[in-house]
Amino acid sequence: MDAFRVTKHPVLKLKQNRKEIAFVFEDQPYKAYEEDTIASALLANGIRMLRRHEESGSPRGVYCNIGHCFECRVTARGEEGVRACLTPVEDGMVVSSGKQLPTPFKEGDQ
Amino acid sequence: MREDMIICRCEEVTYKDIYQTVEHHQCSSRETKLRTRAGMGYCGGRTCRTFVDQIVAEVYGEPSGDAIPLKYRPPVRPIPFKTMGGK
Amino acid sequence: MMKDCLIIGAGPAGLSAAISAAQNGVDVTVIDEFMKPGGRLLGQLHEEPDHVWWNGIEEAQKLFDEVLNQSIDLKLGTSVYHIEKANDNWLVHTNEGIYRGKTLLVAAGAAERSIPIPGWTLPGVMSIGAAQVMTNVHQVKPGHNGIVIGINVLSLAIARELQLAGVHLQGIVLPPEHLLTKGVSHPMDVFQSLLHLTHLAPSPLLKWGGLLAGKSAFIQRLSLQMYPKNGFKLWNISVQMKRVVTEIVGHEQVQGVKTADLTASGDIVPGSERTIPVDFVCIAGGLYPLVELVGVAGCPFKYIPSLGGHVPIHDERMKTPVDGLFVAGNITGIESAKVAKAQGHLAGLSISEALGKLTENAEIKRAIEHIEKTREKALIQFHPDIKKGRKHMETIAADFQKKEVSGQ
Structure with missing residues (x-):
C-alpha cells in the first residue's frame, strides 16, 4: 500500500505512525492509513480506475481531487455517488465502482 | 485538431457535437446545453461550462457579457431525494 | 438555531473572517465540504525571496488554532447545495441539514479551468x-x-x-x-x-x-x-x-x-x-472564481477577465448588493492566499459592523489598506492587470449603490 507514498521531503513533515486500516474495493482487500481518503488510499495501492462511464464504459479516475468534478464517485457505506476524493476511508469500509449500464432504448443498440 | 475530443466529460459530448450544433442552430450556451447535454451531467457543468461558452462566443458570436451564460441553479451538488426531504 | 453569521468555505478567507467576526462577538458557523480546515492553503508550499518556506499546512494550522481558541463552530465534510433567503434570514441547505443565519459570507474560492485534450x-x-x-x-x-x-x-x-x-x-x-x-x-x-x-x-x-x-x-x-x-x-x-x-x-x-x-x-x-x-x-488551465453559490443567492455579476472571469459585484468592504451577503477570497478574483486572508479579515469586520457589533471605522480602514499592501507584496501574481480589475470592480459597486439609492 506504499508504492506511491511520499517517503522523503525536504520541507514537509511526513505523517508517521498512523493507524493501519483495512478496506475492500471491488471485492479485493486493501490496506490504508487513517486520514487517507478513498481516493488517496486506492492510488497509494496503485489503483487509478475508480469507475466506468455509465453509457460508454470508458474508464475514469480522480480528476479534480477536491469535490468539483464528481469523476471519482463510487459506492461506499451503501451510498451511491460518494466522492472518493472527499470521503475518509474507514476500517472495514466496502467500496465499489460504477459500471457500464445497458442502454436498451438507444438507437442502433438492438 | 481531433474533433472527436471530449468536451463534456460527464455526458461524453465531443467538440464536434458542440461546434456543429452551434454552427447549425446559431444558438446560445443554454440552447447548446439543451441540445447536446453538454454541462447537464453529474458535475453540473463545473468542468465544461467555460468551453461551451467559448465555442458559442466564437461560432455564434455571443460576446462574454456580465450575465453568466449558463445560469446557476440549485442544487449545485447532486443530492439524493432523502437529503432534499431532510435526513 | 439562528446564527449571526454563516460562512461557506474554511479556506484562508473564510477562517480569517470567522476569526475577526468572532473577536467582535459575532456568533459564527463555518461550513466546508473538505475534511480538513484550510481550503487550498493546505497544498501550498513555496520558497519566499528571503528563503523562508511558505508552508500552507502550517498557515492553515495557525488559523485553525485561532478558530478553536475563539470556540467557532466549524462543520467540515458538509456540502452546501442551495441557499435561500426567507424573512430576511439566510437558509443554507447542506447534506447535513439546514443552517440559518442573519448574514452570509460566501468564501468558496476558485475552481480549476481545464484544457480539453x-x-x-x-x-x-x-x-x-x-x-x-x-x-x-x-x-x-x-x-x-x-x-x-x-x-x-x-x-x-x-x-x-x-x-x-x-x-x-x-x-x-x-x-x-x-x-x-x-x-x-x-x-x-x-x-x-x-x-x-x-x-x-x-x-x-x-x-x-x-x-x-x-x-x-x-x-x-x-x-x-x-x-x-x-x-x-x-x-x-x-x-x-x-x-x-x-x-x-x-x-x-x-x-x-x-x-x-x-x-x-x-x-x-x-x-x-x-x-x-x-x-x-x-x-493546468488556471483558476476561475467559483461563483455558483452566490449565483443561486441572487447576486449580480461583472465579467472582469483580470479577476478570472465572472465575479460577484462587491464593494471595497466585501459587501454585495444583496442585503446581508458578503464575499471574500478567490471568489472575488484570483489572487494569492495572503490576499484572501486579508480580505477575509475585512469581511469579518464588515459583517460585525452590519450586525451593529463594530462601530469603529478606523479598524475597517486599516483592513482595507492591509489588503492593498498584501497585494503589493504578493510573490505570485495571477494576472498582470489585477489592480486595474479591482479598481474597476470598486467603480461598478459604487455605481450600483447610486442606482439603488436613486431607486432605478
Whole structure:
C-alpha cells in the first residue's frame, strides 16, 4: 500500500505512525492509513480506475481531487455517488465502482 | 485538431457535437446545453461550462457579457431525494 | 438555531473572517465540504525571496488554532447545495441539514479551468491542483513519472512542489492549439505571459527572464527563436515552450503522451512527433472564481477577465448588493492566499459592523489598506492587470449603490 507514498521531503513533515486500516474495493482487500481518503488510499495501492462511464464504459479516475468534478464517485457505506476524493476511508469500509449500464432504448443498440 | 475530443466529460459530448450544433442552430450556451447535454451531467457543468461558452462566443458570436451564460441553479451538488426531504 | 453569521468555505478567507467576526462577538458557523480546515492553503508550499518556506499546512494550522481558541463552530465534510433567503434570514441547505443565519459570507474560492485534450478522460489524467492535494495533503504521489500540460504560474509552482516530493516530471509543455486553447497554446503568447510575471516570480524565474529577454519585442522574439528545443530548466524541471502534447494515450489508464516540437511561430516540426511514456498527466488551465453559490443567492455579476472571469459585484468592504451577503477570497478574483486572508479579515469586520457589533471605522480602514499592501507584496501574481480589475470592480459597486439609492 506504499508504492506511491511520499517517503522523503525536504520541507514537509511526513505523517508517521498512523493507524493501519483495512478496506475492500471491488471485492479485493486493501490496506490504508487513517486520514487517507478513498481516493488517496486506492492510488497509494496503485489503483487509478475508480469507475466506468455509465453509457460508454470508458474508464475514469480522480480528476479534480477536491469535490468539483464528481469523476471519482463510487459506492461506499451503501451510498451511491460518494466522492472518493472527499470521503475518509474507514476500517472495514466496502467500496465499489460504477459500471457500464445497458442502454436498451438507444438507437442502433438492438 | 481531433474533433472527436471530449468536451463534456460527464455526458461524453465531443467538440464536434458542440461546434456543429452551434454552427447549425446559431444558438446560445443554454440552447447548446439543451441540445447536446453538454454541462447537464453529474458535475453540473463545473468542468465544461467555460468551453461551451467559448465555442458559442466564437461560432455564434455571443460576446462574454456580465450575465453568466449558463445560469446557476440549485442544487449545485447532486443530492439524493432523502437529503432534499431532510435526513 | 439562528446564527449571526454563516460562512461557506474554511479556506484562508473564510477562517480569517470567522476569526475577526468572532473577536467582535459575532456568533459564527463555518461550513466546508473538505475534511480538513484550510481550503487550498493546505497544498501550498513555496520558497519566499528571503528563503523562508511558505508552508500552507502550517498557515492553515495557525488559523485553525485561532478558530478553536475563539470556540467557532466549524462543520467540515458538509456540502452546501442551495441557499435561500426567507424573512430576511439566510437558509443554507447542506447534506447535513439546514443552517440559518442573519448574514452570509460566501468564501468558496476558485475552481480549476481545464484544457480539453484528446484522451483526457483516462484515469491518471488530473488537474494540476489534484496532483498538489494528493502530494502535499495526502502525501501520496500522483505517479512516478509524469508530464504537466499548460505553462503558467500555477503549473510552475505546483511542478516544483511535485519535484520536492520526489515525483519525476518529463517537463512542462504546451497544450494542442485549438479554439479552446487560444492564448495558452502558442509559444509566443505563453512566452509573453511569463515575461509579465518575471518581476514577481521566484528568483530562478527572474534570473531566466533577465537572461533571455530584454525590453523590446524584437529581443523577445529572438529569445523565443533561440529558446532551446528541450526547454530551459527551472529547479531542474524542463519548461518546454516549443513542445506540445497532441494526445494522451493508454489502455484503461495513462501510459504515455504523443508530443511534437514546435517552431517559434507555433507550427509542428515535421518528423518530430514521438510518444513519451508517463504514468500520469497534469492539466493546468488556471483558476476561475467559483461563483455558483452566490449565483443561486441572487447576486449580480461583472465579467472582469483580470479577476478570472465572472465575479460577484462587491464593494471595497466585501459587501454585495444583496442585503446581508458578503464575499471574500478567490471568489472575488484570483489572487494569492495572503490576499484572501486579508480580505477575509475585512469581511469579518464588515459583517460585525452590519450586525451593529463594530462601530469603529478606523479598524475597517486599516483592513482595507492591509489588503492593498498584501497585494503589493504578493510573490505570485495571477494576472498582470489585477489592480486595474479591482479598481474597476470598486467603480461598478459604487455605481450600483447610486442606482439603488436613486431607486432605478
